[in-house]
Amino acid sequence: MVAVLGLGVVPADTPILRADDLGALRGDGIFETMHVRASRAALLDEHLDRMTVSAQRLDLTPPPRADLADLVSATAAAWPADQEGMLRLVLTRGAETPPGPPTVFATVTAVPDSMRQARTAGVALLTASLGLPADLRRGAPWLLGGAKTLSYAVNMASQRWALSVGADDVLWVSADGYALEAPTSTLVWLEGTVLHGVPSARTGILAGTTARWLLDHAGKLGWTTAERMVTPGELATGDGVWLTSSVRGPAPVRTLDGTPMPYSADDTERIRALLGFS
Numbered sequence: 001m002v003a004v005l006g007l008g009v010v011p012a013d014t015p016i017l018r019a020d021d022l023g024a025l026r027g028d029g030i031f032e033t034m035h036v037r038a039s040r041a042a043l044l045d046e047h048l049d050r051m052t053v054s055a056q057r058l059d060l061t062p063p064p065r066a067d068l069a070d071l072v073s074a075t076a077a078a079w080p081a082d083q084e085g086m087l088r089l090v091l092t093r094g095a096e097t098p099p100g101p102p103t104v105f106a107t108v109t110a111v112p113d114s115m116r117q118a119r120t121a122g123v124a125l126l127t128a129s130l131g132l133p134a135d136l137r138r139g140a141p142w143l144l145g146g147a148k149t150l151s152y153a154v155n156m157a158s159q160r161w162a163l164s165v166g167a168d169d170v171l172w173v174s175a176d177g178y179a180l181e182a183p184t185s186t187l188v189w190l191e192g193t194v195l196h197g198v199p200s201a202r203t204g205i206l207a208g209t210t211a212r213w214l215l216d217h218a219g220k221l222g223w224t225t226a227e228r229m230v231t232p233g234e235l236a237t238g239d240g241v242w243l244t245s246s247v248r249g250p251a252p253v254r255t256l257d258g259t260p261m262p263y264s265a266d267d268t269e270r271i272r273a274l275l276g277f278s
């Protein structure tokens with residue numbers, strides 16, 4: 001399903017980009033991916049907040065927030081209520097010559113079975129270096145830390161590499177040995193009754209909306225929360241490790257570089273239920 005700002009839902013084969021759109025030519029733009037359930041986009045406000053941050057970091061001028069919210073809501077409303085959907089809201093820098101207004105559109109596709117299964121089956125991760133010290137992006141705005149840009153070729157290549165060597169996904173690590181995030185998800189881990197996340201402002205990882213919501217509501221599971229830097233080795237000594245993202249939801253990490261991670265089916269189930277995933 002495809003929808004365009006100002007037009008609403010259009011036939012999926014409608015041409016909506018010029019050949020010189022800078023989103024297509026340079027990956028110069030931003031996006032958000034949301035989970036659609038019961039024909040509504042989950043955490044819409046949080047995603048629009050993050051899109052505002054991404055736009056500021058790329059010096060993009062988005063259309064009014066209410067127009068983006070209307071586009072998402074109308075698109076989600078047209079998706080079957082009994083089917084989970086993956087909605088992408090895309091905003092590019094627009095045409096190159098003459099410079100155009102941003103191109104804005106949304107797409108929805110069905111959530112793949114493999115993503116739904118990972119919520120219970122879990123994932124096997126491999127560490128992969130990003131080559132940057134953990135604190136570098138904080139003082140390097142040109143690296144666009146914390147912005148969800150369309151430049152995801154490295155993210156996708158990381159996941160293809162993991163699949164090519166028999167794993168499910170990667171955990172990016174910094175040059176100085178800290179765990180950061182996965183190419184499309186956020187790392188959270190449990191130590192005793194404290195649920196942890198990696199600080200996003202310090203490291204330039206994407207501030208995950210799912211992890212934020214989980215940490216903000218972890219009290220309902222009897223847990224407190226903290227943010228800190230962590231090494232892959234430390235993750236093995238805790239009480240549980242998960243990747244969280246809007247569409248896959250929470251996926252327990254079963255192995256990291258072949259080492260079994262602490263795992264509780266009960267905690268995994270409680271997190272999944274709290275986040276509202278089936």
Ligand code: PLP
Nearest residue numbers: 184185186206208209210245246
């Ligand atoms: N980190 C990266 C690089 C991502 O692309 C995503 C997914 O969009 C996430 C983390 C998880 O963020 P969210 O929970 O908002 O989907």
